[in-house]
Amino acid sequence: DAEGATTVPYKLLRDLVKACPSATVSLDCVPSDPAAKHPVDKLTVECARMTTVIDGRPAADFPVMAEPPADANWAEVHPASFAAAGGYVAPCIATDDSRPVLTGIRLTAGPEGLTLASADGFRLAIAECPSAYRYPLAGRWVVPQAFMACVARLFGKETEPVELSVYLVRGCAYVTARTADVTIAARTIDATFPNYADLIPDNPTKVTVD
Numbered sequence: 001d002a003e004g005a006t007t008v009p010y011k012l013l014r015d016l017v018k019a020c021p022s023a024t025v026s027l028d029c030v031p032s033d034p035a036a037k038h039p040v041d042k043l044t045v046e047c048a049r050m051t052t053v054i055d056g057r058p059a060a061d062f063p064v065m066a067e068p069p070a071d072a073n074w075a076e077v078h079p080a081s082f083a084a085a086g087g088y089v090a091p092c093i094a095t096d097d098s099r100p101v102l103t104g105i106r107l108t109a110g111p112e113g114l115t116l117a118s119a120d121g122f123r124l125a126i127a128e129c130p131s132a133y134r135y136p137l138a139g140r141w142v143v144p145q146a147f148m149a150c151v152a153r154l155f156g157k158e159t160e161p162v163e164l165s166v167y168l169v170r171g172c173a174y175v176t177a178r179t180a181d182v183t184i185a186a187r188t189i190d191a192t193f194p195n196y197a198d199l200i201p202d203n204p205t206k207v208t209v210d
Helices: 010-019 079-092 145-155
Strands: 025-030 041-047 050-058 075-077 104-110 113-119 124-130 139-144 162-169 172-178 183-187
Touching (some): 010 050, 075 079, 079 145, 104 145, 104 162, 139 145, 139 172, 139 183, 145 172, 145 183
Antiparallel strands (some): 025 041, 075 162, 104 113, 113 124, 162 172, 172 183
C-alpha cells in the first residue's frame, strides 16, 4: 500500500461504494501525464469480483481550503442544537437565485449564543441557539445553506462540542465548523441580509398550539 491523492466525482464514488458487497474495497490510482493538455487520473475500485474504473482529475486541481489564521476566534456550539436551529429556518430559505443573499442563512454570534434567520420575501424564520458554552465569536454573516446542511448531516449526532469560526483570508470571509476528525469550510455570501428586526411587531399576537 502507498499514499496518494486524486479527485473524483463524489456521488459516483458514493454510489459505487454503496453497491459493493460486504468485502474489502481496494483503490488503485494511475496518475495522469502532467504534460497532457487535459490530464485525467484513472482510479480503479475493486471489491470481490467487481472492478470499476473512474476518471478523475489531479489532486492539485482541487481547491485548497483556506486555513484559519492563528488569531481566529472560535465558538463552541452544541451540535444537536445548532443542527436543529438550521433545520428550523431551512424551509424559509429562498430558492430564487435572483437574490443570492436570501439563498443563505443569516448567522449572528453574540455573548448569549447564536441566532439563525432565513427569509424568502414572503416568510421569515428565526431560531435561537443558546448554550452554556462560551462564545468569543461576535458578528453577523450570511452562510450558504449547503454549509448548514453538511453541519447537520455530519455533526448532528455528535455529543462533543463543535468549534465554529468566521475569519478573513485574503479579503474573503470563510465560515468553518470542525471536530477532531472532520472540518467543513465555506465562503460566506458577500451581501447584506435584510434587517428583519423591523418586520417583527413589538406586541405580536401569540397563539399556543398543543
